[in-house]
Amino acid sequence: MALSPFHLAIPVHDLPAARAFYGETFGLSEGRSSDQWVDFDFYGHQLVIHEHPKTPAQENAHTNPVDGHDVPIPHFGIVLGWQEWERLAERLRAAGTVFVIEPYVRFKDQPGEQATMFLLDPCGNALEFKAFKDMSQLFAK
Known part of the structure; x- marks a missing residue:
């Protein structure tokens, strides 16, 4: 792609x-x-x-519930390959990163199963990093 x-x-x-x-x-x-x-x-x-x-969103992020977690809105990020995502999660853990949502697998055994993690930059901008074992599931319903 x-x-x-x-x-x-x-x-x-x-x-x-x-x-x-x-x-x-x-x-x-x-x-x-x-x-x-x-x-x-x-x-x-x-x-x-x-x-x-500082923007209002950086001071007090809004959240929406997704798979039992409060996902910060707005956020941005990137979809990585599974192994690259795992390496990044380990790098961030080793650096002592405080996660908004700890790395985990979301929608397990469902369409769109994905690894995801959320964190904030020092200015309060929310980031999401995710990965799919099957990239054809990126837009699965």
């Missing part, structure tokens, strides 16, 4: 902390930057963190 890279710009109220989080915690490569923003290679996509005052 060939996908075009997406571009996502998000607000961060602490640019140095967010830069360290995305660069060091995830090991993302930096692209262009200025005193107010930084581009990252987010698994082949362009993620840009922009300095911005």
Whole structure:
């Protein structure tokens, strides 16, 4: 499946902390930057963190129930291969990451079974990382 890279710009109220989080915690490569923003290679996509005052969503995230968990809204993330997801989960655990939703398998033995985890960046932006053993289940009902 060939996908075009997406571009996502998000607000961060602490640019140095967010830069360290995305660069060091995830090991993302930096692209262009200025005193107010930084581009990252987010698994082949362009993620840009922009300095911005704290937003209401960063201060008090809304949640929706999904599979018995309170999923933060809004959130963004990436679908990884299963083994890459497992390596990332281990890397984040080893780094002492505090998860909003600990890594686990959601919708077990149902269409769309997936591994997922949720965490917040230092500025309160919610991220989800997921994986499917069978990528054809990505949009399964």
